[in-house]
Amino acid sequence: METKKQDNVCEESVFGTIFNTHSRTVFNYIYYKFGNEEKAHDAVQEAFVKLWENCGKVSPSKAKSFVYTVANNLYLNVIKAEKVRLKYADKTLKSTNESPEYIMEEKQFKEKLDHALNSLPDNQRTVFLLNRIDGKKYAEIAEMEGVTVKAIEKRMHLALKTLRGKIDGI
């Protein structure tokens, strides 16, 4: 589909494909930043309604960065009132044959990690989680945030350093 030149975002099928590929990441991106599901849902809505309205002007290849920019700009002026309390599910702990001690220890570590994550600066947490949960490459995250890959690496480095400091109680 990428190869056809006449592909147009105004085509419902093309729009649908773009939505299916990127809406989840837009949602997660805003969620990691603000820790608020409602805001994340709104951002997805806003970004893709805008994309539809401008479908004649935005080529399919530019659609990705377009939706991130809109989602980003939407909360540019929002002052963070609420404290971030993200909830993450853990894939493995649901069913496991490990010993109770191990599970207990693991649970404690995860609690510490959750706590440390919530207290990270927004941009470090966003970078860290986009990479760890969504498996985004540093270059992709750099594109979303409109900064260099090096800046993303710096945030990642600091995020890890802070997390480790918090967890080890330094």
Place this chain on the structure above:
Amino acid sequence: MRYSLADYFGFGVALEHFNLDYRVKLEIMQENYLAKWLNNELTEVELEEFKNSDEYATYQRIKEVSGRLEAPDFDTEQALMAVKNRQALKETKVVQLHPFKKFLKVAAAVAVLITGSYFYLNSLDEKVSTQYAESKEVVLPDNSKIVLNADSEIVYDKKNWDNERSIVLSGEAFFKVAKGKRFTVTTETGTVAVLGTQFNVEQRDGFFEVTCYEGLVSVVFNGKETRLPAGESLVAIDGVLTAIPSPETTTPSWISKESSFQSIPLRYVLSEFERQHNVTVSVKDIDVNQLYTGTFSNTDTELALKSISVPSRIKFKFEGNKVLFYAEDTP
């Protein structure tokens, strides 16, 4: 081996015993090594060093546990439905076929513009202007930057800047907008609004051009809004919109003391030349509507004259501060 390396770098003795290890490692490890490690980009030596450190165990656990985290549920299907519903709602609202209403809207907009500019010009607003052959840089209260090209003027309200970032422009200027509230540039012909970006606006009689260098700007021209992404230009000549691709640069050419044009009628090129070199231009027997593509220097007048005349196949006479352009085959 670690100790000898520390000595080699000349600080081994001065260090206290307990943080010696750490310092040495910093010397060996590349910048942002934690990010590189997560991405499996460390060299063997670095990895070995890192694994030997006390903190490695915790880092390794963070890596493992965070890799098993999941984001909250997100129903793509349902979200797409919601977007479609909102589109449907909007589309039904937009249909308005009342021509008089449209006229009223335009009239209201014009009235607002006139009173707006009247207000601006008569209140005690900050005013910065440039003469011919001059350019100026202005730093606004929020650290946004404006570079004014020759014969241009901006007016803004310094005291109220934090509440309303709004500039009235005549002439040409390059904007580097600090992130924050909506930033509006109003000209006689169109309005440009952004949140934080870099762009250039030019408005001279009958000529209106906006180029976006970073971010996304919204341009309102004749009541119609256009979104301009980075790397694109919008040009309107005598009220007719044309989109042209802009050159792949990060600042307008005039910032580096040159003026560039792409398929622009010669009369606009000549008036820009007048402004940049502070000379009076007159023409004889030449078509000033022919399109010009090229660049001229804003510092070297002789060179600039050649840059304009050669590709346009015209001749010039330069005396004092007057230039006459005339057709090649006239005596």
